Amino acid sequence: MADRKIIHLRFGGNDYYFGSVAAIYSKFTKEELGVSYGSLRNYGITPDKPYINGKATIKEGVLISAKGMRGRKAAERQRHTIRPKAVLIDFDCTIFDTRIDREARKAKDFDLICSKIVRQYTLYDGWKSVFSWMKDSGIKVGIVSSAKTDIIKAAFSFFNIDCDGIVGWQLYHRKPDPKLIDMALNKLGGIPKDDAIYIGDSLEDRKMAESAGIRFVAATWDCENVNETEELKKGEHCSSPIQIIDLLS
Numbered sequence: 001m002a003d004r005k006i007i008h009l010r011f012g013g014n015d016y017y018f019g020s021v022a023a024i025y026s027k028f029t030k031e032e033l034g035v036s037y038g039s040l041r042n043y044g045i046t047p048d049k050p051y052i053n054g055k056a057t058i059k060e061g062v063l064i065s066a067k068g069m070r071g072r073k074a075a076e077r078q079r080h081t082i083r084p085k086a087v088l089i090d091f092d093c094t095i096f097d098t099r100i101d102r103e104a105r106k107a108k109d110f111d112l113i114c115s116k117i118v119r120q121y122t123l124y125d126g127w128k129s130v131f132s133w134m135k136d137s138g139i140k141v142g143i144v145s146s147a148k149t150d151i152i153k154a155a156f157s158f159f160n161i162d163c164d165g166i167v168g169w170q171l172y173h174r175k176p177d178p179k180l181i182d183m184a185l186n187k188l189g190g191i192p193k194d195d196a197i198y199i200g201d202s203l204e205d206r207k208m209a210e211s212a213g214i215r216f217v218a219a220t221w222d223c224e225n226v227n228e229t230e231e232l233k234k235g236e237h238c239s240s241p242i243q244i245i246d247l248l249s
Contacts, residue, residue, distance in 0.1 A: 007045070010057040021045065022133075022245035024058070025126070037129050037242060083248055084215075086191040087134060088184050090200035091145035091152055091168075094219045097122040098147070098155075114154035123159050124221060126242035131161055133245050140164045140191065142184040144198065144208075146175055164188055176204050178212035199244065203228050206235070217247060 009016040009024055011033065018024050021040055030036040034055040045051050050059040092098045101117045104110075134141055142165040143152055149168030156163060165187030173179045181198065185191050198209040201219045209216035218232035221240050238244055 006061050008059045008061055010059075011055065018246075020246040020249045021058070022129070022242050022249070025242045026240050026246075037126075038132075041129070041133075083137070084139065084195055084197050086140045086142060086185065086188050086196040087244075087248070088142045088144050088181065088196060088198040088214075090198075090202075090205055090219070091143055091147045091155075092201075093222050093224070094199060094201045095124065095127055095143075096155060097124065097222060101151075110148055110150060114150050118151065118155040118158055121155055121159075123161075124241050126240055126244075127161075130241050130244050131163075134248075135162065137248075139248070140188045142188050143167065144180050144184045144200075145169075176208035176211060178208055181208065181212035181214055197248075199238075201232075203231060206232065217244075 005020075007018040007021055007024065009018065009028075011028065016024075016027070018027075022037060024033070024040075025037050032055070034053045035051065040051060040058065043049075043051055045058060045060045047060050047062075050057060052058075089095060098121055100120050101113045104113050104117055131141065141163040143163055144167045145152060146169055149166050152166050152168055155161075165184060167180050167184045167187065170180065170183075173183070181193070185193065185196060188196075193212065193214045197215040197217055198205065198212075199217045199219050200206065200209070201223050202225075206216050206218065216236070218235060218237035219241075220229050220232055220237045223229040223232065236247075238247060
């Protein structure tokens with residue numbers, strides 16, 4: 001038999017079951033539960049130490065299931081359940097809503113973007129917790145984007161986010177060129193593709209990942225193209241950043 005951790009939430013007179021603490025926040029808000037993800041993570045729920053407040057009871061248990069799959073399906077499932085050593089992430093509309101700088105980018109006023117406009121970016125809710133969790137878990141983080149490297153650095157500096165390597169706009173390599181994935185993994189110390197994933201918000205991102213032979217996870221929380229979003233949702237995807245923790249756990 002194979003055991004897996006399960007999180008049991010008792011809320012509003014109903015019972016809910018999740019694969020991780022992070023997954024709870026894909027359905028409920030911190031206001032509804034009366035506790036934030038960060039506080040719950042710091043509390044450290046264990047089978048002998050549930051979290052209880054006036055709104056919710058959260059417990060950790062074990063889901064017992066029979067061993068089963070064989071062959072190719074089993075190998076693919078195993079690959080997706082092993083925690084990666086590196087996570088590569090797109091920048092625009094994946095980590096930040098950067099639409100506010102579009103006119104400045106067209107005008108190539110990159111100094112204005114880096115000095116002022118990045119401060120008006122919106123960091124999608126949940127990313128702070130995701131970056132903190134990846135750092136604590138020893139997962140290296142790389143950015144692969146069509147945005148200028150200086151813009152990415154300025155945004156990360158202002159929002160106090162760390163990453164281990166950046167591959168920004170390149171003169172000779174543009175998405176969906178898989179060479180960008182190779183460049184990013186080299187910046188992270190040559191981590192093998194089987195030990196990494198790429199998170200992006202477009203079919204172009206997916207094509208690049210597939211061409212590079214790396215696992216792709218679609219970020220569908222703010223895709224502008226409805227048709228692309230529906231296509232991306234047919235594959236592995238997250239509808240909010242906080243779900244990434246559940247995906248990687």
